Amino acid sequence: MAYQQELDVAKRAVALASKLCEKVRNSLSTSKSKMAMTKIDRTPVTIADYGSQAIICKMLRENFPNDPVVAEEDAGDLRLPGQKDQLQKITAYVQEALIEGDIDSDSDAQPEAVLRWIDFGNGDVTPNLRRFWTLDPVDGTKGFLRGDQYAICLALIEDGDVKVGVLSCPALNLDGSVGHLFTAERGKGAFRQSLSEGSGGQSKKVNVSQESSCGIQSFEASH
Template structure:
């Protein structure tokens, strides 16, 4: 039997991903503005931090975990950001993500608005009973986040069900 954690690489990637996302969330929470809040079809709030957190977690996992199939089941999608009138919030998300990446020096990458939309939709995997799937709630507790209270970036790895 091999010693050590068989998921050490994944754990390190997850820690880096969540740390990067937390940095963006802390910046947004400190300077929260109501223009950064939308409502989903079910009327629950979604912020630029929800989208930004999901993008950064997806990016970090893709960059840090060994090559191969990547499956992320995440809460947000780009549908609302593709509608007329969402250009300003899409630009805000793009700026936040690019600033967070640049400030941390984590990766040598910069997103366009279309790249942001695509990165959000990387979380559209259907999951399934086999293979590995990352599961993400980019901000669990958005209402608490909006009040300046507690929230979590909830990330898990499912391996073979």
């Protein structure tokens, strides 16, 4: 079975989310406004986490309405009275990203709609479910906040197997270019392209090098 439509939608969604994340991060150095919150488990969540999830879940729901999405965030905290300003900031970033991506006009991305898109990521996955998406809107939030590496990770699971995978590394420097999108479809190989070219840019096949294994550990001591 071919998954070209799923791959195309996933690439476009993740590429748009990557642009949003980089705009948020660029604003961290120029703005004194609050860009991060602390969740119940004491881990940070940023405007970028919420905005990335809103964009990706919206596009998945519109193209594959029967597919649940299991994502990291939910909009519960953003519905609290004290988070109105944060929600407005998230909405503004989402509006801008969708307009730039020719997805919607700014009138479509209102605060209640953004909350709903974020909560599309609360998909109910049961043992009998054959197909669903899994999403980490910003993998490495602490790295994101300190100006280091982070990733946006999206995969389609069907019958227990990963069929499509998209991984964006907006801060990764390869071959003199910063920001790369890695994509894969089961049985068809993996590819890399520059984020600066958008989701429709030229792809380069990624090959596995035969190397001896080595031990690694997380940069974050808390992991």
